[in-house]
Amino acid sequence: MTSITAARLATVLGPWRTRGPAYTALADRIRLVALDGRLAHGTRLPAERDLASALGLSRTTVAGAYARLRDAGVLESRRGSGSFVSLGARPAADAAMEGIPLDFTKAALPAAGPVAACYAAATTLLGPELSRSGYEITGHPALREAVARHFERRGVPTDPEQILVTSGAQHAIALLSRVLVAPGDRALIEQPTYPHAIDALQAVRARPVPVPVDVESGWDLAEAEAALRDAGPALGYVMPDFQNPTGASLREDERERLARAADRHGTVLVADETTMWLDLRRGPRRPLAGFSPAVVTVGGLGKLAWGGLRVGWIRASRSLVTRVAQSRTSLDLGTPVFEQLVAVELLARENELVAERRVRLGAGLAALRGALAEDFPRWMVPDPDGGLAVWLDCSPWSSSELVLGAREEGLALTAGPRFGLHGAFEGRLRLPFTDTPDAIRAAVRALRRAADRHASGPLTEPLVAV
Ligand SMILES: Cc1ncc(COP(=O)(O)O)c(C=O)c1O
Structure with missing residues (x-):
C-alpha cells in the first residue's frame, strides 16, 4: 500500500487555490492529480488533521474536500484505515477520458498512410x-x-x-x-x-x-x-x-x-x-x-x-x-x-513516412498557432521546428485551472506539472498539434471557454516559479 505524507501532497498539489470556496478548489485539484497520474490509484491520503496543518487550513475544509471526493467516487474511505484514491477499475488515463470528446492528453498521431x-x-x-x-x-x-x-x-x-x-x-x-x-x-x-x-x-x-x-x-x-x-x-x-x-x-x-x-x-x-x-x-x-x-x-x-x-x-x-x-x-x-x-x-519507407508526418504536423502547428493567435492574442506561442506539441506560458491562468475548466468544456489536457517534479510548471501548458486542424480549432475554442470561466483574473496565489 502506498501512502503520501501531508507535506508531499502539498508539494504535488502546487498552488491549488482559486477564487471559489477552498474545499471545492482543494477537491478539484486532488481529483486532477489523480486523473493525470501524479497520485496513483490506491494511494492513502493523509489524515484530515495532518493535511489541514500542512496546508494551513481548518480541518473542516479538508473534511469538506474529502467528502466531495467521496461523492465523486475519487476517494474511498475504509473505517479505521483511512482514505484511498480510487479510480475504480479503470487506469487513470481511461478514467481521465470518460465522457470527454476531445483528447489532447496524448501527443500521438493516427497511423501514417503506408x-x-x-x-x-x-x-x-x-x-x-x-x-x-x-x-x-x-x-x-x-x-x-x-x-x-x-x-x-x-x-x-x-x-x-x-x-x-x-x-x-x-x-x-x-x-x-x-x-x-x-x-x-x-x-x-x-x-x-x-x-x-x-x-x-x-x-x-x-x-x-x-x-x-x-x-x-x-x-x-x-x-x-x-x-x-x-x-x-x-x-x-x-x-x-x-x-x-x-x-x-x-x-x-x-x-x-x-x-x-x-x-x-x-x-x-x-x-x-x-x-x-x-x-x-x-x-x-x-x-x-x-x-x-x-x-x-x-x-x-x-x-x-x-x-x-x-x-x-x-x-x-x-x-x-x-x-x-x-x-x-x-x-x-x-x-x-x-x-x-x-x-x-x-x-x-522511412523517407516517405517522414515526409507525410511533416505535412500533417505542419498543418497542425499552423492551425494551433492561428487559433491561439485569435483566441489568446496575449500569449506568446512558441514556433518549434519539430515535435508534437507547443509548451507555452499560460499565465495569467494556472495550468491546472485551465485543465479543470477544459474538462467541463469537453477537452482533456495534461497540466504542466505532470511534466516536471515537485509541482513545477503550473504556469505552463502542453498543447499537442497532432490532431486535425478542425479538432485543434475546436480544442482552442474549448480552452477559451475554460479561460472565460476564470475571466475574473489570475489566481489569488502566485504561480510556482518555473
Ligand atoms: C519521448 C517519448 N518517448 C517514448 C514514447 C513512447 O513510445 P512508444 O509508443 O514507442 O512506447 C513517447 C510517446 O509519447 C515519447 O513521447
Missing part, C-alpha cells in the same frame, strides 16, 4: 517464420539488421548485435531503468520531461536530478555538467531531438559537450529518439551516440508510423544488450514476430 500496406506486405513474409519457434529475445534478425542500417545511414556504425528490439520505446526506457539503476541511485532528467520516463525511473526508486530545458534557450548545460559532477547519476535520460514537451533540440556542439561530461563522471546517457523523425524544418543532426560509445539510444516507430504497432529498440554495447536481454526474461520473452516484420517494411 502502415496498412506494410501490414499487408508482412503477411507475405510470415510463412517461413511459422516453421521456427518465434522466440528471439533480442529481436528478429531482419529488424535488428534494418535498425543497424538506420543508425549507419545517420553516421553511427552499428552492428546488428548492438540492437535489442523492444515492444515500444517505453518498454525500452523501463528495461534500461531496471538494468542501469539500483534503488536510491541518482538519475538525471530534463525538466520538463516525458512523464512516463519519470514513471519508469520512479518504479526503480531512482532519485531524480532535474536539469532545466527551455523552449527558447534549450538545455542549461552548465547545470547539467554540475549535476553530473556533484550527483554522479547512474543514468541520464535526454531527448536530443524535438524534446517532449518543449520541442527543443540539442545542437551538435552541445551533444559533444554533454556526452563528454557524462563520460567523465561515469553516467550512462540514454538518448530517447522517439520524436527524432518529426522534423518540420530543422534538418538532420548527428545522433548523440555518435559522440560517445557509452551513449545508449532508445528509438521506436510509435510517432513515425503508429503507436499501435508497439515496436521499439535499444542500441547499446553488445554487453549491455546481453544484460538487458537477461533482465527481460522475467517480463516477456520477445516482441511479436509479425509486428517486427511490419517494422522492417516501415523502415524501408
Whole structure:
C-alpha cells in the first residue's frame, strides 16, 4: 500500500487555490492529480488533521474536500484505515477520458498512410517464420539488421548485435531503468520531461536530478555538467531531438559537450529518439551516440508510423544488450514476430513516412498557432521546428485551472506539472498539434471557454516559479 505524507501532497498539489470556496478548489485539484497520474490509484491520503496543518487550513475544509471526493467516487474511505484514491477499475488515463470528446492528453498521431500496406506486405513474409519457434529475445534478425542500417545511414556504425528490439520505446526506457539503476541511485532528467520516463525511473526508486530545458534557450548545460559532477547519476535520460514537451533540440556542439561530461563522471546517457523523425524544418543532426560509445539510444516507430504497432529498440554495447536481454526474461520473452516484420517494411519507407508526418504536423502547428493567435492574442506561442506539441506560458491562468475548466468544456489536457517534479510548471501548458486542424480549432475554442470561466483574473496565489 502506498501512502503520501501531508507535506508531499502539498508539494504535488502546487498552488491549488482559486477564487471559489477552498474545499471545492482543494477537491478539484486532488481529483486532477489523480486523473493525470501524479497520485496513483490506491494511494492513502493523509489524515484530515495532518493535511489541514500542512496546508494551513481548518480541518473542516479538508473534511469538506474529502467528502466531495467521496461523492465523486475519487476517494474511498475504509473505517479505521483511512482514505484511498480510487479510480475504480479503470487506469487513470481511461478514467481521465470518460465522457470527454476531445483528447489532447496524448501527443500521438493516427497511423501514417503506408502502415496498412506494410501490414499487408508482412503477411507475405510470415510463412517461413511459422516453421521456427518465434522466440528471439533480442529481436528478429531482419529488424535488428534494418535498425543497424538506420543508425549507419545517420553516421553511427552499428552492428546488428548492438540492437535489442523492444515492444515500444517505453518498454525500452523501463528495461534500461531496471538494468542501469539500483534503488536510491541518482538519475538525471530534463525538466520538463516525458512523464512516463519519470514513471519508469520512479518504479526503480531512482532519485531524480532535474536539469532545466527551455523552449527558447534549450538545455542549461552548465547545470547539467554540475549535476553530473556533484550527483554522479547512474543514468541520464535526454531527448536530443524535438524534446517532449518543449520541442527543443540539442545542437551538435552541445551533444559533444554533454556526452563528454557524462563520460567523465561515469553516467550512462540514454538518448530517447522517439520524436527524432518529426522534423518540420530543422534538418538532420548527428545522433548523440555518435559522440560517445557509452551513449545508449532508445528509438521506436510509435510517432513515425503508429503507436499501435508497439515496436521499439535499444542500441547499446553488445554487453549491455546481453544484460538487458537477461533482465527481460522475467517480463516477456520477445516482441511479436509479425509486428517486427511490419517494422522492417516501415523502415524501408522511412523517407516517405517522414515526409507525410511533416505535412500533417505542419498543418497542425499552423492551425494551433492561428487559433491561439485569435483566441489568446496575449500569449506568446512558441514556433518549434519539430515535435508534437507547443509548451507555452499560460499565465495569467494556472495550468491546472485551465485543465479543470477544459474538462467541463469537453477537452482533456495534461497540466504542466505532470511534466516536471515537485509541482513545477503550473504556469505552463502542453498543447499537442497532432490532431486535425478542425479538432485543434475546436480544442482552442474549448480552452477559451475554460479561460472565460476564470475571466475574473489570475489566481489569488502566485504561480510556482518555473
Ligand atoms: C519521448 C517519448 N518517448 C517514448 C514514447 C513512447 O513510445 P512508444 O509508443 O514507442 O512506447 C513517447 C510517446 O509519447 C515519447 O513521447
